[in-house]
Amino acid sequence: MIGILVATHGKFAEGILSAAKMIVGQQSQVSFVEFAETDSIDGFKDRVYQSLKSFGKGAKVLAFCDMFGASPYNVLVQNYPQLNKDIEYQVFCGVNLPILIEALLSRNQYQSLDDFTKHLQQMAAETIKIQNFDFYKKG
Template sequence: MIPILVITHGESASKLVETAEMITGKQDECQTVKFVMGESLDKLKDDIVDHINKFENTSDMLCLADLKGGTPFNVLVELTKKYPKMDIITGVNVPMLMETFIQRTIGISKENLIRKAIDAGHKGIYRYEHVLSKKDDEEF
């Protein structure tokens, strides 16, 4: 199973995973890391490495971050020197996590998992537009 690390500014990583697990079930090989205001880069890097070391297989993991160019993302990019097979996707959201959790249990390749995760993340963004029917219009 492909290990998943979710890292965000603040508490949202654990909350996103908790929300996705409500639908997909408890996940193995999934860790979360939070970056808090005022935290040093060295502390964040140490926290990430500590969580990575909890995985059974650290050679082929997928990291989901909240923001391209943010501190968590930048530290992950730096860590690709130590973990060259680590992949990073930004813009993590609940649909992306759900798809990742579901697909990785069926033995999908990491490349396909990444494609499906990104696609689910994009499709999870939606604007609902209410169209007034004639009946709705008459009620006003």
């Protein structure tokens, strides 16, 4: 099973996982790390490292973060050289609830982390919709 880690600013990671749990139920091999205003980068980096390591040697993990180029993303990238011998992981930037739910529900269908992330990337555009209210104006 592909593990899921969510690393974000503030309480976003805990909140989005709580919402996902309401919809799809309790999931195994799921973790989160939050970067609080009071955290140091080094402390956050260590917590992310420990969280990734907790998935176990040989694990495949998809690490979601909230923004490309921001601290959670940078820390995930910086931890890669120390972990890539033991854990295969990729970073997916721009987590939202629909894509997280898709990841949780479809991760058992994939042996390859590359194929899994490609699937999610293709699905990502479908998770954002803009509601048009023109039908209210025609009346």
